[in-house]
Amino acid sequence: MTEMTAEAAADALDRALSGRMDSESVDAIARLAPHVERQELTRLVHTTMPLQSAVLFRVLDKDDALAVFEGLPPNYQAELLQNLREPEVAQIIEGLDPDDRADLFGELPARVVSGLMSGLDANEREMTAAVLGYPREAIGRYMSPEVLNLHADWTAAEAMEVVRARIDGPETVYLLPVVAAGRILTGVVSLRNLLEAETSAPDTAVGDLVREAFSVHALTDRERAAREFLSHRLIAMPVVDEEERIVGILTMDDVLDIIDEEDAEDVARSSGSEPLNRSYLSSSILRIVRSRIVWLLVLAVSAILTVQVLEVYEDRLDQVVILALFIPLLTGTGGNTGNQAATTVTRALAVGEVRIRDLGRVIWRELRVGALLGSVLGALGLTVAGLVYGWAIGAVIGLTLLSVCIMAATVGGLMPIIAKRIGADPAVFSNPFISTFCDATGLILYFTIATMVLGLQ
Structure with a gap:
């Protein structure tokens, strides 16, 4: 057809x-x-x-x-x-x-x-x-236990004879582990190098072709192992036990499955839901509702903080009603700034670019990023609000945007690392909770600055 x-x-x-x-x-x-x-x-x-x-x-x-x-x-x-x-x-x-x-x-x-x-x-x-x-x-749950091991004292011709005899068994033969007595991993050799040696110098010892292996312990967290695999651009990676004995091999298809699953989970949780773990069209309505309802309830309860803040500063709003017009702008800016920082740091944590001990460096970096972003947005807010509503209101908006951006960027960069430190999923501390936190905190900053600049009681 x-x-x-x-x-x-x-x-x-x-x-x-x-x-x-x-x-x-x-x-x-x-x-x-x-x-x-x-x-x-x-x-x-x-x-x-x-x-x-x-x-x-x-x-x-x-x-x-x-x-x-x-x-x-x-x-x-x-x-x-x-x-x-x-x-x-x-x-x-x-x-x-x-x-x-x-x-x-x-x-x-x-x-x-x-x-x-x-x-x-x-x-x-x-x-x-x-x-x-x-x-x-653990990554051992995703490895293939079918491994074709070579010995360092074999010649290239002997090794290729073994490979050809057993080529249908292992999941991959493109990267071949080399072991000593007791299956102790000593290195790896590529099939390409082995073929070249067999053709040009068949008596070459496998030990002369060995290079250092990037291996992973079988009990290593699967996402960490998969990210390491990708960072080294490997086609396969030996998996070893505590005694460095080879117990399996990790291949690219296994790694991609792990990364897809982890990324789907992070995306879902960062947007305030749980992963469906199956296709959308084949999921029942109740399954979709269950994946979302818990997060909506949690966020609804946490949003009460914002309502309470507004209640506390209700008298200020009565004095200067115009302040209410800017609340969506300020809370939205704070939430977006925090989410940007959290997403960036969460991704950096996932690929190993940032570690828990880098907390201080991340805070200092995000504080400066927030200050620059706040300066740009604050200057724009000062100009536009000042021309339309008066320079006192403009000053309140400008200073609040500066303060909110600094606070949100710092908190957004901080929370994923704290989550990692206590063993939680950094994605959980991303968009939903940061938005709620920045809404409440941003309003406090807003009304505090308004009280000082406008002389409210």
Whole structure:
């Protein structure tokens, strides 16, 4: 089929999945699915409701079904399995890599996992159990235990012979760990260098080709390990235990999955909600509501602080009613300034550019940034408000903008580091809480400056 025909088939399949599930719809799904590309099939399975997804999944051939299944998030894989027949489930589980299998098992009830584990052969069961033995947030949970190790005293020709004999087993052979007795990691060698040595000097010892390895401990936090992986621009990274024995290898696809999940969580929480952990279109209304309602309640309660501040300074507003006109401007500026600082610092923390011990440097830097931003905005506020409402009001607005920007930038840069220090998610301390804090504090600054400049009682 042409690309346009394949696209039309995908659109028709999408419509069939969106309608009522009857015999006619199932026949249409079975007829259209073979003409749709795997990437589009994965999207359709992921974005439709579980029952419709199961119907589509069942009409796929074995290879397409496994490829589509591997492209789904683990939590959605678990939901999909509940709508499949037992033989189909066993076939899928057997086709997964140990690390992907362990990721899926983490979403299933223990009794279901026990039954699925018993259906695996001894080697697959042992490797899967090894990965499941690590905590959920440890990088060992995401590594592949299938590793092709080389020994330093092998020649390049001997090493390549082993690689060719076992090339179908490991998840990657582009970077090969080199080990000493007891599987102690001594370094790595790239497949490219090994091939070059085999061609030009086959008797070259593997030990002469070894370079220092960037490795990670199996109990290291998964996001930290993934960020380190990306910062070094690696294609694979050995995972070791406390005795520096190699226990697995981390590959790019595992790292990208971790980063995608962590970034989705940070984006959701910074905007005042919880991640859905599945596609938007396949999420029920109640699931979406649950992801948002708790944060809305928390923010509604915290916003009472702003109301209380306004109540305290109600008499000042009665004296100079014009002050009320500028409240949205000042609170909005403070919230935006704080959010900008928090987002920047949260990102810097995530990629390792800022550490907890850099707290003082961050505060000093954001204080200066806030002062410069406040100076620009304050000068603009002074000029515009002064020309329209008088220079006394202009002075109040200008000084308040300067003060609010300094305060908001400093607090915005401070909070993510404090969150990291106490073990909380820095994203939680980002936009929602900073906006509320800056609203209340900004109003206090506003009315304090107005009282001083205008001589209010």
